[in-house]
Amino acid sequence: MSKAKAQELIRTAQREGRTTLSEYEAKQLLAAYDIPVTREILVQQREALTDAVRRIGCPLVLKGCAARIAHKTEKNLVRVDVRSEAEALAIFDELMAAMAGEADAAVLAQEMVSGRRELVVGLTRDPQFGACVMFGLGGIFTEILKDISFRKAPLEPRDALEMMHEIKGRKILEAVRGMPAADTAALARILIQVGAIGLELDSVAEIDLNPVILAGAKPVAVDALVVLK
Amino acid sequence: MGAAVSTTDFERIFHPRNLAIVGVSKEGLGFGAGICNSLRAIGYGGEIYLVNPKGGTWNGQTLYPRVEDIPGRFDLAIIAVAAPAVPAALEACRMKGAAGASIVSSGFKELGTAEGIALEQEILAIARRGIRVIGPNCFGIYCPRSGLTMLPGPDLSRQSGPIGFSSQSGGMAVDFANLGKSMGLQFSKMVSFGNGADLRETELLQYFGEDPETRVVGMYIEGVRDGEAFFQALRATAARKPVIVNKGGLSDAGARAVQSHTASMGGSGRIWPAILRQANAVQVRSMAEMADACQAFTLLPGRVYRNLTVLGGGGALGVAAADAAETCGLSIPPFDDALAGRIDALLPKPGSSPGNPVDVANPFVAPRTLKEIMRLAASDPRIDLQIFNSLIHHYKNMARITGRPVREVTPYLELADDIQAVVAETGKPIVVILFNPKSGMDHLDVVEMFADARRAFVQRGIPVFNTLSEGLRAIGHLNAYYERKRS
Numbered sequence: 001m002s003k004a005k006a007q008e009l010i011r012t013a014q015r016e017g018r019t020t021l022s023e024y025e026a027k028q029l030l031a032a033y034d035i036p037v038t039r040e041i042l043v044q045q046r047e048a049l050t051d052a053v054r055r056i057g058c059p060l061v062l063k064g065c066a067a068r069i070a071h072k073t074e075k076n077l078v079r080v081d082v083r084s085e086a087e088a089l090a091i092f093d094e095l096m097a098a099m100a101g102e103a104d105a106a107v108l109a110q111e112m113v114s115g116r117r118e119l120v121v122g123l124t125r126d127p128q129f130g131a132c133v134m135f136g137l138g139g140i141f142t143e144i145l146k147d148i149s150f151r152k153a154p155l156e157p158r159d160a161l162e163m164m165h166e167i168k169g170r171k172i173l174e175a176v177r178g179m180p181a182a183d184t185a186a187l188a189r190i191l192i193q194v195g196a197i198g199l200e201l202d203s204v205a206e207i208d209l210n211p212v213i214l215a216g217a218k219p220v221a222v223d224a225l226v227v228l229k
Numbered sequence: 230m231g232a233a234v235s236t237t238d239f240e241r242i243f244h245p246r247n248l249a250i251v252g253v254s255k256e257g258l259g260f261g262a263g264i265c266n267s268l269r270a271i272g273y274g275g276e277i278y279l280v281n282p283k284g285g286t287w288n289g290q291t292l293y294p295r296v297e298d299i300p301g302r303f304d305l306a307i308i309a310v311a312a313p314a315v316p317a318a319l320e321a322c323r324m325k326g327a328a329g330a331s332i333v334s335s336g337f338k339e340l341g342t343a344e345g346i347a348l349e350q351e352i353l354a355i356a357r358r359g360i361r362v363i364g365p366n367c368f369g370i371y372c373p374r375s376g377l378t379m380l381p382g383p384d385l386s387r388q389s390g391p392i393g394f395s396s397q398s399g400g401m402a403v404d405f406a407n408l409g410k411s412m413g414l415q416f417s418k419m420v421s422f423g424n425g426a427d428l429r430e431t432e433l434l435q436y437f438g439e440d441p442e443t444r445v446v447g448m449y450i451e452g453v454r455d456g457e458a459f460f461q462a463l464r465a466t467a468a469r470k471p472v473i474v475n476k477g478g479l480s481d482a483g484a485r486a487v488q489s490h491t492a493s494m495g496g497s498g499r500i501w502p503a504i505l506r507q508a509n510a511v512q513v514r515s516m517a518e519m520a521d522a523c524q525a526f527t528l529l530p531g532r533v534y535r536n537l538t539v540l541g542g543g544g545a546l547g548v549a550a551a552d553a554a555e556t557c558g559l560s561i562p563p564f565d566d567a568l569a570g571r572i573d574a575l576l577p578k579p580g581s582s583p584g585n586p587v588d589v590a591n592p593f594v595a596p597r598t599l600k601e602i603m604r605l606a607a608s609d610p611r612i613d614l615q616i617f618n619s620l621i622h623h624y625k626n627m628a629r630i631t632g633r634p635v636r637e638v639t640p641y642l643e644l645a646d647d648i649q650a651v652v653a654e655t656g657k658p659i660v661v662i663l664f665n666p667k668s669g670m671d672h673l674d675v676v677e678m679f680a681d682a683r684r685a686f687v688q689r690g691i692p693v694f695n696t697l698s699e700g701l702r703a704i705g706h707l708n709a710y711y712e713r714k715r716s
Contacts, residue, residue, distance in 0.1 A: 020488065070488055122491025126500045128456035134491045142490055150495060150503035152460060159507055162713075166506075206489035227488045 003200055005032040010203050010228060013067065019228050022067040024108055026224035030209070033193045036186070037221045040110040046092060052109040053088045061110040062088060064095040066102035070225055080112060113220050117172050117179065118211035120148070121190055121221070123198045125205060131198025133191050135163040137172065138211035145169070153195030160188035183217040190219060205229045238361055239436055241328035243418050244375040245304035247276040249327070251296055251318045252309035252334070255287050260333045261309035262287070263381065270383030273376035278303060280318075296321035304328050307369065307379060312336030315365065316351040323360040329428075330362055331369035331379055338424050339366050349426050356427040367423025368399035371406055373416060374442070380406055380421070390415020391527050393443035395433040398477070399423060401449040401516060408520050411680075413687035414527070417442040431459045438466035445526045446472040447519055456504075464508040471526045471710050473511040475519050476501050509713045511706045518702070521694055525703035526710075528692040529658050533708045534614040537561050538606040539586035539697075540599070541618025541662070547586045550616070553698045557705030561585050562611055572605050585609075592623035596640050600647040607655035614704070615659040617648065618697060621682060622667045625675050635674045641682035649689040661686050661693045662700050 006029045013021050021029060027037040041052040042065065053060065064077030072078050077098060079091045092107050099105035118139035126132050129152050136148030149166040151159045164173055164184060173182040190212065197204055206227040212219050248268070253261035261279075268277060278299045281292040293299050296306075296318060306322040308315055312334050322330050337349040349365065356362040363369055369379035374389040380403045392414055396402040402421035409416060417440065422429050430453055437446040446466060453459040466472050479498045487493050505512045511526075513519045537559055539550040554561050564572065564585050573583040575598055580590035587602060603615055624639040631638060648659050663683055667675040686693045694700030 120490070122489060122495075124487075124489070124492040124495035126456070126495065126497075128453060128497075129460060129500060129504055130457060132495060132500055132503070134495060142494075146494055148494060148499070150499055151507050152500075152504055162506070206487060206492040208489040208491050210490065225489055227492075 002032045006201060010201065013228060018067045020067055020070055021226040022065050022104065023063065023224055024065055026226040029226060030221055030224055033197055035190050035193050035221055036219065037224070038110045038113055040108050042106050043109055044106040049088055049092050049109065050085050053085050056109050056111050059083050059112045061112045062091050062095065063108045063110060064099050065108040066099050066105045068102060113213045113215045113222050115213040115215045117214040119219065120208065120210040121194055121212050122209065123194050123204065123207035131195060133195045135191055136167055137169045142210055153198045155192045155195045157188050157192065160191040163191060180217045182214050183219065187219050203229050238328045241304040242361060243370065243372045243377065245275060245377065247278065247301055247303040249278040249280060249296065249299055249303045249306045249322065250309065251280040251306055253279040253281050253287055253292065255281065255285065259309065264307055264379050267378050267383040271376050271378050271385060271387060276301060296325060299325065302326060306330040307333060309333045312348055316348065316355060319352060319355050319360065323355060323358060327360055330360055331367065332362060332364035333367065333369060333379065335366040337365045349424060353426050362427035363420060364423045365426060368402055368421035371416065371419040386410050386415065388415050389417060389442065391417060391444035392447060392523050393417045393437035393440060394419045394447040395430060396421050396449040397423065397425065397451045398449055405516050405519065408516060412520055412524065413684060414520060414523050429454060431455065431462045434462045434466050438469055444470055445523055446470060447523055448472065449475045449477065451477045460504060460508060463510055467509040468714065471511060473513055473519055473522045474505055475513050475516060509710060511710055521699050521703040522706045524692050525707045528690055529707060531711055533711045534704055535559065536611045536613055538612050538615045539618060540602060540606065540615065542589050542592060542620050546588055546618060547584065550586050550697060553701045557701045558708065559701060559704065564609055568605060568609055572602055575601055592620035593627065596644045596647045599644065600651055603651045603659065604655065607651065607657045613657060615657060616662060616700065617659055618662045622665050622675055625667055625672065636678045636681060639678055642685055645685040645689050645691065648691055659691060660700055661691055662697050663693050664696050
């Protein structure tokens with residue numbers, strides 16, 4: 001893992017006076033900590049899109065990406081299941097138009113991770129206990145059900161496994177409806193590493209990885225928000 | 230944080246050879262005089278030196294005008310003078326070589342005034358020069374072994390026991406001391422530390438962790454000074470002995486200025502329970518639940534209990550037991566036919582059922598028969614704990630019919646002896662549920678009999694709970710702790 005790379009990403013954002021990383025930067029930070037993220041390419045110029053679509057492969061996801069926009073879904077900047085280069089080009093124009101005024105507006109071309117189980121992993125800083133990691137049901141259920149658990153960093157593998165066991169919806173991690181049991185060791189590693197980010201990178205205030213999708217058994221962070229102090 | 234407390238300091242603080250009470254008013258009943266009365270009543274054995282600037286005598290005892298005038302040495306001072314006079318009194322006690330001082334007086338940081346905060350800073354500065362301070366704004370220490378008490382009331386028990394308890398709130402401490410006495414819980418040491426200017430939750434937790442007299446630690450917490458140090462101490466202590474925590478104030482106060490869902494959902498109402506679980510502390514939500522948990526942890530052998538028998542009667546016993554058990558991750562497995570048959574042969578007919586649960590139907594089944602049933606039930610190798618749901622309140626009816634007092638017609642002593650014998654013989658603990666539906670003014674004789682019965686059971690090492698669900702909840706705490714204990 002590369003703490004230096006993560007710090008460089010943070011410094012860049014701070015130099016630009018930003019309090020959040022863009023999704024693309026956030027994913028790079030996570031990848032630097034060995035957290036599995038979607039394969040993705042940031043496309044700033046329209047002419048680079050076709051190549052990106054070919055490299056990621058259809059179907060794919062296109063997301064409007066700008067550092068100041070924290071919640072893309074609410075702003076209608078996410079298009080899933082894009083099936084052709086032509087469709088991608090049209091969506092590119094649409095997303096860029098919707099982000100007019102954002103200096104760093106770009107489109108993130110992202111592999112479409114297929115999986116029906118969405119989880120959330122996060123980091124918060126408690127005023128008493130410092131960096132705390134969250135785990136729970138992801139996607140829209142995060143806010144609706146608040147089926148979540150917390151542990152203070154650093155996490156031992158046992159803590160991470162207990163967090164998974166503690167949520168009411170824990171059965172989602174088991175083999176259900178033809179889907180395989182989740183790779184809990186990989187999930188535990190994500191939780192432990194998010195805790196490590198909290199301990200090692202003081203300027204990271206909050207993290208949301210939502211959703212973390214189970215692609216088969218393997219968890220992948222599909223969207224990421226990193227808030228800086 | 231002050232320097233780490235040496236065991237010697239704590240030894241002198243909890244078992245002081247002599248005491249000084251600074252601030253004993255001659256008129257009325259101030260804190261100082263009240264504490265002196267309590268100490269005499271509980272039978273504290275050392276010298277108690279009293280200080281009052283006016284001198285003279287009080288109840289035949291010399292009042293020394295100044296701490297400096299005290300002729301002998303003392304290990305612990307109790308300071309009850311007005312807040313502005315506290316720093317000078319504390320410094321004088323330090324100069325006299327006292328190991329600690331409990332400052333009962335209020336009028337410090339809790340006021341939120343500049344003067345109060347400055348006075349508390351002065352106290353802390355003196356403490357750092359070499360005297361440990363409990364308080365200010367607290368009730369201080371109760372230690373049955375040394376006959377040391379500063380809690381209001383002269384009637385606390387002298388019986389020392391396994392529970393160490395610390396509390397920010399003085400009211401919680403005095404209530405718990407009294408509740409404990411009523412329930413038969415026994416304390417090693419109890420400390421109400423109020424503002425906690427010097428000694429507070431984390432050091433006391435570490436001390437209780439080391440203290441061989443303390444087997445179970447209880448804490449009432451509102452806030453901690455250093456979350457990291459507290460967490461480390463909590464985890465280390467819980468790895469050695471059970472720590473039961475009642476955290477007051479768990480509501481998620483106020484929206485915080487955060488951007489992520491994680492931070493918006495991570496208020497103290499979520500983080501505190503997580504921290505306690507991570508450290509393998511037992512979280513309770515009331516002092517009654519704390520008392521139940523203390524009883525389970527002190528009277529039941531420390532292990533995980535899975536399969537129970539339930540024996541007794543009462544409204545929908547089987548259904549209620551099954552529901553409560555499931556909530557706590559316990560099960561009540563049915564007996565096989567052979568065992569059920571042997572139990573059935575002992576039961577009155579009709580209306581009984583050999584279970585498990587065993588419904589005896591008739592509340593007047595003789596203890597010797599109940600004893601036989603409990604022995605048989607324990608022979609099921611799956612069973613690791615038995616619950617006896619008592620129906621002794623029905624003996625009030627028998628008392629009325631026979632014209633004899635309910636205490637005489639209720640065979641609770643025999644029952645207590647029998648249960649104790651079955652536990653000894655089978656190695657499987659029995660928990661008694663003493664639910665009294667007859668507790669009104671017309672049944673004060675039943676209330677009294679229940680208190681007597683409770684004492685009889687607890688004295689024999691048999692835990693008693695008021696209701697089945699409270700008992701099972703306490704057992705659930707025990708299970709959770711021993712399942713997760715880090716070895």
